[in-house]
Amino acid sequence: MNPVIILHAGLATGTVLLFAAIGEIFAERSGILNLGIEGMMLFGAMAAFSTSFSTGSPWTGVLVAMLAAGFLSILHGLVTIHFQADQVVSGLSLTFLGTGLALVLGEGLTGQTVALIPSFDIPLLSAIPFIGPAFFEDHSILVYAGYVFAPLSWYYIHKTRPGMHLRAIGEKPAAADTLGIDVYGTRYFYVFVGGALAGLAGATISLSVSPGWYSAQTTSGQGWIAVALVIFAQWNPLRAALGGYLFGALRRLILDLQGPKLLLGFVNPLYINSNYSFFLKMTPFILTIVALIFGSRAVAKKRAGSPSALGLPFIRGERGM
């Protein structure tokens, strides 16, 4: 129960949630709710693992995962943007489709080993006491990428012109349309970005955080936790990153609790009966619900965060929003 180890593991597993949740933030900011993350993530994890297996290059794997999940999400885009289908049902279909494709195409990958994304120390920074070993030592490149990606996404959404357009079409698509912003095209683009990032999250699992292909167990619901994280983070990439890391650290803490005989001077019940660990395994899901309750209350109180046009189709020239 070394805090450095827990933090270190939290940053690594949290990176998965970070990519997936920020991807969803981009899609939702443009007004498209994509509940297919779990499916796209699993599809990405399979694509990355399978590509690295056949080509020997983990980077090709990451690229293929992002493209594969991105193109899968375009299907959701087509159905919701052009056919104006219900975004909830379409997202669920995408989860089924992605999961099915991943399981069918991933047949036979279980138990294989492949080239993984390399890990390394960052010189100088890793020498800082406590912070160094947790943040800058022996992490995969993807984890370091996450440190940079979250603030950059925040800056992009809040401080740049394309970011302003993105927020505009998620809040008032009709107004954005009259200003000459291509609402349909932009939404397709961000749905693709969201899919590609879910694919990256999947690749982060299968090629770095917990390497391997374990069919549906590979993602085990993390895509859904990412969806919840978006609400908790109130559509802010920085809060999403923080929440992801926190969640990752808690997961590690839960694992660690199963080991020692004594906890805070008491006999650890898990030491006597390991079946109690089923209750411990519930905690991430219970925590997600609790986090969601707080997140939803904050959103309801401030009437802020949630993009106004989220979930609504935009039909050009038909009705103002």
Next chain:
Amino acid sequence: MALQLKVEKRVDVPKWLPLATSIGSVILAFIIGGVILKFIGGQPLVAMKFFFQAVFGSWAVFSDTMVKATPLIIVGLACAVAFKMRLWNIGAEGQFYAGAFGASMVVLVPLVPMDSPKVIVIGAMMVMGMLFGALWGFFPGYLKAKFHVNEIITTLMLNYIAILWNNFWIFDKWSDGGFQMSPTFDRVAWLPRLADYAREYKIFSGVTLHLGVLFGIAAAVLVWWILQKSRWGYEIKLIGDNPKAARYAGINIARNITLVMMFSGALAGLAGMSEISGVVHRLQESISPGYGFTGIIVAWLAKLNPFAIIIVSILFGGLIVAGREIQPAGLSFLLQGIILFMLISSDVLLRYRIRIVRAQEEAA
């Protein structure tokens, strides 16, 4: 004279069109699924033939299909009621497990003596199954009504929690000699099966169809009655179609959210009870191959019509029976995903029509 496609908004929808799009979606999905299966080196035609044999082959296999269809009917109805109100209960899987747990309590605690008459034992199991299912629906319903918490995520999280909860009991308290399952229930806790009457009627020998299928049909009638004939159903539909109008009409939306979620959960819980009492006869791991999720598609494919749900469930029951044999295992998920995608895409045909017009006519 160039021909041109013209897309126009429909003023009214022909009666046959929704049915046609549903059937068309399934056929198209099967074709696409077949192409994918071929692409990865399977034999789609053999699989297809097997599928039809599994549904219509003989009494025994048709009964297998019906056994798989039974939980789907009940779960599909559970989803349909919630979806009518645009309440996204994605937690039928967890409510199914919760119901199975509640029903098992009756036998394994035991809540009623095992030498009571069958009616009492089965009745108690039904009540407990529905109670636990309703409880599992209550949490997300209450949280949505009270704190506006997104029910999609809470119901999903509760799926994982229900499965882990069940695991604790079958690994620990109720484990049968260290195995990951409870002891087999006493005969008194089994739903009657047609095979039980094989001595009197030869034709029933080996037919595993159980009483649960009648629960499904009764539930379909009940849901139809609620939605079409009762005041509550009117409220549910109004909230679903136009929540603003419902609020102005003085309907208590928050209370209805909790109630509908509980009702939906109770039905899914009954499905869980029917499955362990009619088929598995014990509590164990993976009692559901995703019934809770397939129920979502069943409800949607049936356009939330209770009687159509029965028909669609039989089709999907066949898919599950066939899926046990067709490798790889993910195929049935894949097929379900494609069917759902086809279906929601085809809905656009209900709103728009495509006409072929001559370009000159257009110019004139």
